[in-house]
Amino acid sequence: MSDSFRDSSGKRLSDYPRPSVAVDTAVLTVPIGGPLSVVQVRDQVAGDWRLPGTFVHEGERLADAVLRSLRDKAGVTGLAPRQLHVFDDPSRDDRGWVLSVAHLDVVPAAALQTALEARVTPVSEATGMVHGHDDILEFAVAQLRADHRGAPDPHGLLPSPFTMSALRGLHEAVLGERLLPDSFRRAMLPMLTATAEKRAAGPGKPAVLYRR
Incomplete structure (x- = not known):
């Protein structure tokens, strides 16, 4: 100028x-x-x-x-x-x-x-x-x-696909607080796509894997 x-x-x-x-x-x-x-x-x-x-x-x-x-x-x-x-x-x-x-x-x-x-x-x-x-x-x-x-993992910090437990763990780390598993699952499911894959994580049934 x-x-x-x-x-x-x-x-x-x-x-x-x-x-x-x-x-x-x-x-x-x-x-x-x-x-x-x-x-x-x-x-x-x-x-x-x-x-x-x-x-x-x-x-x-x-x-x-x-x-x-x-x-x-x-x-x-x-x-x-x-x-x-x-x-x-x-x-x-x-x-x-x-x-x-x-x-x-x-x-x-x-x-x-x-x-x-x-x-x-x-x-x-x-x-x-x-x-x-x-x-x-x-x-x-x-x-x-x-x-x-x-939103579930909006910045893609988790490798996909992931278990609901891993997703909750990430959100707990970010938020700095514990989350109720059932409430978290209900909130996240509508925004996720379930895959045909499952992953064993210790005893019990293998966990369903999801994508964003």
């Missing part, structure tokens, strides 16, 4: 203070038999654990900055994060006025490979992070839980 542009107050764009813009990503997963977890990276200077993120470079798209931060800081590639929320409280970041455009991706544990300076940790233990990352993670987890209350 031309520097000759002036708004209704007679000011140019350069007359206004500008925040820095960052992107931060919550990459969530559920390890087999484990709890809902998140990818964290260790800061090379401060040594603390935080969400992978970066400042957006001049002329860079948000989506490209997200993929760059995941690749360079977490060693994670091949993801497709979606924009989640803009955190714009001017006091949220102790480094100064920083807008964070938060992103979310949900990835099967088997497909998640991280760098040495990254780890997958339970969300319940991922606290005390700098730059408002706790708030970003809390928002991302709330969104993921809302997704799972309305």
Whole structure:
């Protein structure tokens, strides 16, 4: 835009203070038999654990900055994060006025490979992070839980086909609560397709396998 542009107050764009813009990503997963977890990276200077993120470079798209931060800081590639929320409280970041455009991706544990300076940790233990990352993670987890209350494994964390028991176990891990088997089954069955396959899982009759 031309520097000759002036708004209704007679000011140019350069007359206004500008925040820095960052992107931060919550990459969530559920390890087999484990709890809902998140990818964290260790800061090379401060040594603390935080969400992978970066400042957006001049002329860079948000989506490209997200993929760059995941690749360079977490060693994670091949993801497709979606924009989640803009955190714009001017006091949220102790480094100064920083807008964070938060992103979310949900990835099967088997497909998640991280760098040495990254780890997958339970969300319940991922606290005390700098730059408002706790708030970003809390928002991302709330969104993921809302997704799972309305659909069976909406992000494809389970390999298909799967048993009803495995599906319930996944939802319990995501929601962080126990679910009544009969109630869960009644809620999920209308959204699943039973296959002709069955799987033995200990004593008793083999369990029916389902697809989403």
